[in-house]
Amino acid sequence: MRINRVLRFGIGAVAVALAATACGGGSDTASAADHVREGKLTIGIKFDQPGLGLRNKDGSYSGFDVEVAKYVAGKLGVKPEAITFKEAVSTQRETLLENGQVDFIVATYSITDKRKQSVDFAGPYYVAGQALLVRSDNTDIVGVESLNGNKKLCSVKGSTPSQNVKDNHAKDVQLQEFDTYSLCVEALRSGSVDAVTTDDIILAGYAGQAPGEMKVVGEAFTEEKYGIGLKKGDQETRNKINDAIEEMFADGSWQTAFETQIGPLEGSTLTPPAVDRY
Numbered sequence: 701m702r703i704n705r706v707l708r709f710g711i712g713a714v715a716v717a718l719a720a721t722a723c724g725g726g727s728d729t730a731s732a733a734d735h736v737r738e739g740k741l742t743i744g745i746k747f748d749q750p751g752l753g754l755r756n757k758d759g760s761y762s763g764f765d766v767e768v769a770k771y772v773a774g775k776l777g778v779k780p781e782a783i784t785f786k787e788a789v790s791t792q793r794e795t796l797l798e799n800g801q802v803d804f805i806v807a808t809y810s811i812t813d814k815r816k817q818s819v820d821f822a823g824p825y826y827v828a829g830q831a832l833l834v835r836s837d838n839t840d841i842v843g844v845e846s847l848n849g850n851k852k853l854c855s856v857k858g859s860t861p862s863q864n865v866k867d868n869h870a871k872d873v874q875l876q877e878f879d880t881y882s883l884c885v886e887a888l889r890s891g892s893v894d895a896v897t898t899d900d901i902i903l904a905g906y907a908g909q910a911p912g913e914m915k916v917v918g919e920a921f922t923e924e925k926y927g928i929g930l931k932k933g934d935q936e937t938r939n940k941i942n943d944a945i946e947e948m949f950a951d952g953s954w955q956t957a958f959e960t961q962i963g964p965l966e967g968s969t970l971t972p973p974a975v976d977r978y
């Protein structure tokens with residue numbers, strides 16, 4: 701009886717796995733433009749970055765990147781209900797686009813020349829900068845100049861901040877790389893690393909979730925231009941996304957999305973970056 705149950709469970713699991721592959725788990729040869737014509741889109745976002753891309757407990761999604769994704773999809777003629785959000789961890793972003801597993805990616809994705817060899821970018825729609833997150837009681841890490849003395853620093857595989865540490869601070873710190881920033885933040889809270897490094901806006905989101913426990917320190921020490929990643933060579937969709945980003949800047953939705961998702965600007969204004977139509 702027992703064995704029978706286990707077997708049946710086993711067979712069920714295989715059937716589910718096959719079904720999942722058949723409906724979009726693997727590569728997809730249809731282009732983003734094809735999907736738009738069908739009125740649907742699969743968009744890669746982060747699932748664990750508060751304020752930017754977050755999968756909530758009730759299964760809904762929120763954050764500035766999610767708002768940008770929905771706005772752009774809307775301008776392409778795709779309703780929010782017809783968007784499938786898929787987790788795009790930093791190190792998998794190029795592969796997800798190359799394999800057609802997502803139509804585009806809005807996931808704190810910096811535009812770089814290296815990435816442009818395999819994917820294209822619309823935007824930028826925001827400019828962030830690399831910074832450091834430490835526990836609130838830490839007094840010896842005050843900025844990039846404190847990256848010395850073999851301190852333990854956490855960042856994410858396949859990210860530009862991690863690459864920057866490898867290129868410029870490898871001798872001075874011990875770098876620990878995880879797949880997501882939420883794992884780095886756990887390591888920081890438990891005391892197994894001294895600091896987390898990535899973009900200031902991402903770190904501020906984590907600090908805001910645990911008031912009094914963690915703080916962002918120092919000035920931003922790189923420029924991270926956030927683009928919307930898409931399959932290389934899809935000029936048609938890229939042009940349309942660039943148009944949508946410019947409309948989002950112009951009609952006030954971009955600033956509203958920032959204020960509702962990241963925080964009030966308290967009287968100051970946010971200047972949108974210039975879209976780069978390369």
Ligand code: GLU
Pocket residue numbers: 790807808809810856858859860861898899902924
């Ligand atoms: N913006 C940086 C990058 O694209 C860091 C943030 C992230 O990993 O998503 O690599």
